[in-house]
Amino acid sequence: MSATDPLALDDTIAALATAPGRGALAVVRVSGPSAFALVETVAAPWPPAPRVATLLTLRDPRTGERIDRALVTCFPAPRSYTGEDVVEIATHGGTAVPAALLAALAAAGARPAAPGEFTRRAVLHGKLDLAQGEAVGALIDARTQAMRRAALTQLDGGLSRRVGALREALLHVEALLAYDIDFPEEDDGPVSRTRVADAADEARRGIDALLATVPAGAIARDGAIVVIAGPPNAGKSSLFNALAGEARALVTEIPGTTRDALEVVVEPAPVDGRRAPWPLRLIDTAGLRDTDDRVERLGIEVSERWLRRAHAVLACGETIDDVQRTIDYVETITDAPVLPLLTKQDERRAPGAERGSSLGARRSALDLHFVSAETGAGLHALLGAAVDAVDARWSAPDLPLVTHARHQHALAAAREELDAFAHAWRDDALPAPVAAVHLRAAVGALESVIGAVDVEDVLDRVFGTFCVGK
Numbered sequence: 001m002s003a004t005d006p007l008a009l010d011d012t013i014a015a016l017a018t019a020p021g022r023g024a025l026a027v028v029r030v031s032g033p034s035a036f037a038l039v040e041t042v043a044a045p046w047p048p049a050p051r052v053a054t055l056l057t058l059r060d061p062r063t064g065e066r067i068d069r070a071l072v073t074c075f076p077a078p079r080s081y082t083g084e085d086v087v088e089i090a091t092h093g094g095t096a097v098p099a100a101l102l103a104a105l106a107a108a109g110a111r112p113a114a115p116g117e118f119t120r121r122a123v124l125h126g127k128l129d130l131a132q133g134e135a136v137g138a139l140i141d142a143r144t145q146a147m148r149r150a151a152l153t154q155l156d157g158g159l160s161r162r163v164g165a166l167r168e169a170l171l172h173v174e175a176l177l178a179y180d181i182d183f184p185e186e187d188d189g190p191v192s193r194t195r196v197a198d199a200a201d202e203a204r205r206g207i208d209a210l211l212a213t214v215p216a217g218a219i220a221r222d223g224a225i226v227v228i229a230g231p232p233n234a235g236k237s238s239l240f241n242a243l244a245g246e247a248r249a250l251v252t253e254i255p256g257t258t259r260d261a262l263e264v265v266v267e268p269a270p271v272d273g274r275r276a277p278w279p280l281r282l283i284d285t286a287g288l289r290d291t292d293d294r295v296e297r298l299g300i301e302v303s304e305r306w307l308r309r310a311h312a313v314l315a316c317g318e319t320i321d322d323v324q325r326t327i328d329y330v331e332t333i334t335d336a337p338v339l340p341l342l343t344k345q346d347e348r349r350a351p352g353a354e355r356g357s358s359l360g361a362r363r364s365a366l367d368l369h370f371v372s373a374e375t376g377a378g379l380h381a382l383l384g385a386a387v388d389a390v391d392a393r394w395s396a397p398d399l400p401l402v403t404h405a406r407h408q409h410a411l412a413a414a415r416e417e418l419d420a421f422a423h424a425w426r427d428d429a430l431p432a433p434v435a436a437v438h439l440r441a442a443v444g445a446l447e448s449v450i451g452a453v454d455v456e457d458v459l460d461r462v463f464g465t466f467c468v469g470k
């Protein structure tokens with residue numbers, strides 16, 4: 001790394017590790033080759049025992065003025081978060097104390113750390129792989145308990161192990177292929193064409209399984225998108241307001257009131273003491289109907305866009321036929337679970353047919369919910385059913401969730417390369433060395449997830465497994 005590199009590893013970096021502002025404590029972290037020498041100019045008596053929090057006096061070395069009394073912990077390399085010498089200084093909180101300390105450290109030669117630079121160093125020193133490094137950020141950003149769990153699994157190496165195993169499998173296929181390229185005439189030798197194809201196929205299924213967790217990952221990260229759909233005037237906005245517990249959306253008796261989509265985040269109340277690990281993102285949308293009104297038409301297009309992203313749909317209507325029409329329409333747009341519900345099921349409504357026994361078989365076939373925005377009837381059960389429907393459709397219990405777009409794109413790229421490989425290999429469409437290029441690209445895509453870039457691995461395998469004696 002050159003001396004002009006803004007993130008040079010031979011610099012010693014310092015930064016506030018806790019959120020800025022008023023608080024009981026502030027932790028300043030220092031990492032790098034001169035961490036101990038630098039802090040020694042500020043903290044006394046020096047040195048404290050390694051890995052023992054020790055109460056020291058901090059002074060500005062330029063003036064000798066006392067800054068604070070603080071708990072200082074030294075972590076000699078390599079047993080530290082970054083793998084370098086690290087010092088953590090826990091001062092009194094607020095703004096003035098840590099600012100004075102950081103100024104003193106800067107005067108002593110510490111460079112202010114760039115965002116994420118401590119974790120970046122942890123990756124560069126092999127303490128974490130790339131996906132684990134990203135998990136640290138995701139854990140800090142987690143707003144839902146499901147996201148906390150997903151990030152922690154990723155930090156523990158859950159995703160990395162899966163991707164690493166898939167990479168290993170592909171390296172094995174590469175080795176088989178290398179043998180085939182070297183000895184193409186041995187068609188029925190140790191490497192049959194189907195063996196290579198099957199091994200590649202299995203890896204492809206593994207990648208598909210990970211990609212299938214993307215919706216669950218999105219739900220963990222942002223909550224489940226639950227779209228309220230139905231004809232104009234069905235009571236969608238009233239339902240939205242009732243579920244939100246506040247009058248967020250305009251409600252009128254005029255059909256076509258809602259145009260833009262509105263969103264509110266709802267934490268469903270626990271069912272049987274069980275709390276949903278993610279919130280619901282309720283989306284109120286324009287009523288669905290054929291219309292010549294340009295603005296209303298735009299609103300319906302917005303509805304359709306949300307339906308495409310939906311994790312579940314509340315299909316509303318005042319009559320069974322309306323509900324059925326809504327379901328039929330929604331199902332042309334999304335395969336997300338659809339919860340049918342009859343709205344306005346309260347006393348103030350003129351007694352209609354829909355609650356009567358004439359509903360018959362169709363009602364039970366639909367598994368209808370009966371709700372009233374006016375009285376709140378059925379709302380609690382509806383939210384519980386929405387949580388269950390999302391969970392049943394999207395949960396991926398035994399796999400680490402793919403929550404980063406970067407990982408999704410890399411996995412999708414690997415998937416495409418494997419498709420291209422399978423095509424070239426199975427159909428004999430292209431010579432083996434060309435097929436091998438796709439395989440290499442698939443390996444590269446997987447490596448970009450975890451940051452593994454060791455060509456030695458392939459070489460070891462090619463020559464280790466086959467021992468071709470060249």
Ligand SMILES: Nc1nc2c(c(=O)[nH]1)N(C=O)[C@@H](CNc1ccc(C(=O)N[C@@H](CCC(=O)O)C(=O)O)cc1)CN2
Pocket residue numbers: 075078079080081088127
């Ligand atoms: N005070 C403090 N709390 C913290 C952190 C920190 O850096 N400092 N962490 C920062 O994110 C998290 C904990 N993660 C950490 C991970 C590794 C090491 C570490 O020192 N690893 C060494 C030694 C391991 C050992 O002795 O068992 C190593 O890996 O060699 C420290 C914290 C959350 N809490």
Ligand SMILES: Nc1nc2c(ncn2[C@@H]2O[C@H](COP(=O)(O)OP(=O)(O)OP(=O)(O)O)[C@@H](O)[C@H]2O)c(=O)[nH]1
Pocket residue numbers: 231232233234235236237238239250251252253254255256257258259285286287288343344345346348349371372373374375
């Ligand atoms: N009695 C009763 N009336 C309701 C209920 N929900 C909605 N309404 C009435 O039905 C009319 C339409 O309600 P909205 O919530 O605006 O209907 P919407 O589906 O959002 O309509 P658009 O935005 O036009 O698509 C209003 O006059 C509401 O007061 C309910 O639960 N009970």
Ligand SMILES: [Mg+2]
Pocket residue numbers: 236237238249250257258285286287
């Ligand atoms: Mg509305």
